[in-house]
Amino acid sequence: SASRSACNSKGSMIVVSNRLPFILKRNEKTGDLERKASAGGLVTAVAPVVIRGAGIWVGWPGLHLDDPNEKIPESDPKDKTPTAGLLSEKIVPIHAEPKLFDSYYNGCCNGTFWPLFHSMPDRATFIADHWKAYIKINEEFAEKTVRALHLLKQQKGKNGSSPPIVWVHDYHLMLAANWIRQRIEEDDIKCKLAFFLHIPFPPWDIFRLFPWSDELLQGILGCDMVGFHITDYCLNFIDCCQRNLGCRVDRKNLLVELGGRTICVRPLPIGVPFDRFVQLAQNAKPVLSTSQQIILGVDRLDYTKGLVHRLKAFERLLEKYPEHIEKVVLLQISVPSRTDVKEYQDLKEEMDQLVGRINGRFTTPNWSPIRYIYGCVGQDELAAFYRDAAVALVTPLRDGMNLVAKEFVACQINKTPGVLIVSPFAGAGEMMHEALICNPYELDDAAEVIHRALIMPEDERIVRMNHLRRREQLNDVDSWMKAFLKAMDSLEEEADDIGAT
Ligand code: F6P
Secondary structure (H helix, E strand, C coil): CHHHHHHHCCCCEEEEEEECCEEEEECCCCCCEEEEECCCHHHHHHHHHHHHCCCEEEEECCCCCCCCCCCCCCCCCCCCCHHHHCCHHHEEECCCCHHHHHHHHHHHHHHHHHHHHCCCHHHCCCCHHHHHHHHHHHHHHHHHHHHHHHHHHHHHCCCCCCCCEEEEECHHHCCHHHHHHHHHHHHCCCCEEEEECCCCCCCHHHHCCCCCHHHHHHHHCCCCEEEECCHHHHHHHHHHHHHHHCCEEECCCCEEEECCEEEEEEECCCCCCHHHHHHHHHHCCCCCCCCCEEEEEEEECCHHHCHHHHHHHHHHHHHHCHHHCCCEEEEEEEECCCCCCHHHHHHHHHHHHHHHHHHHHHCECCECCEEEEECCCCHHHHHHHHHHCCEEEECCCCECCCHHHHHHHHCCCCCCCCEEEECCCEHHHHHCCCCEECCCCCHHHHHHHHHHHHCCCHHHHHHHHHHHHHHHHHCCHHHHHHHHHHHHHCHHHHHCCCCCC
């Protein structure tokens, strides 16, 4: 069963992701490298499986080292996060020439794939040099992964354990799997290859705008299993495989055939570490000293998150329903992200101006409508914000899943719960049925939905939140991990036969 696999780790796992599960920082005083732990849900779920199975993590350490042989430090003995047990010998860092890495990460990943896959082609740039850098860096990841596989093979010797799983993550590494497959076939190494995309997979008429789209599909199809958050993204991917490459496909069973192999495509909606958030919410001290109802937004500062639309919808609320003036506050936390990319710098400017304009328009001697935090917030403080907010606004223009919606729900432990408002254009909007749905493009409607949330009677809040919480507790990030392992376990049976197209 899936849980048996998760606990006993029959085979080892090699995780391949753009970032390692921690970042390296140089201590300015001592000059030593230090690990800075990551608290993300994905890391929390995946790291224990890698550790238990004596697996390996391949990724970029978050800084460029002058000496590529410099040793990765062990974790701080005080570090209690799940990656603490990941010994440095189990870490394979990617080293790249900074300019090349910049063209790959800021140029191709964030300048091309991020906007394109979020169905915003006008923001995407298509630059051959960026694509070349993407190819080179993907080759480097593939090369390091193959070396890691050799290492595992030596360590395991002939004690007959199951073949390792190589799990490649996200849009940064869409080419790596196919090269890994080719190399291991030459070297006669056995492994199961999987890919998971953490962002949406766009419809064909958007996807095909990318000039080298065939190569991307062939790269991903190097895997045995390809996972997306929701069925819609699976179907978009299958559609592209059929229309771009002429693959035989089975939409009912979500299968694609290429070069005599059958690739399983699976919806695997990610969850959050629910119980950890409950605990944080139980222990966190109140941080909001206000008698007003808090409307909360928490996002990376990214143009896909619909932040400008959100502020305008809030402005519309105050225009249409002046009874909320001095009674509500919008607390928007915007976490700095990809600050080297111009689109993100422009968005910061636009947000700063908009917050200033709206506050200038509505502020009274005792009250300002928007509290705007541009910076990172610790987990304890975040849990307190989630717990004490009356309304959470999760209104992206497009989003693969959106974990803020789920973290908010987990932290709703107060007797009178808050209300979740979610965009239908986020993966989370597909399955969190008891949330209020709001189209962020329609400002009048968005204002109406926020008003409805603010005045929602207590019994309705309770019923909605109870359902939301139950679902998220059941489908937390550990159960996502188990679903992935189960899908990998049953690959052979599923791939036996491909049905009619
Ligand atoms: O959601 C996609 C994603 O790449 C995540 O994996 C990551 O945590 C987030 O965006 C932040 O991106 P970056 O690694 O570019 O800072």
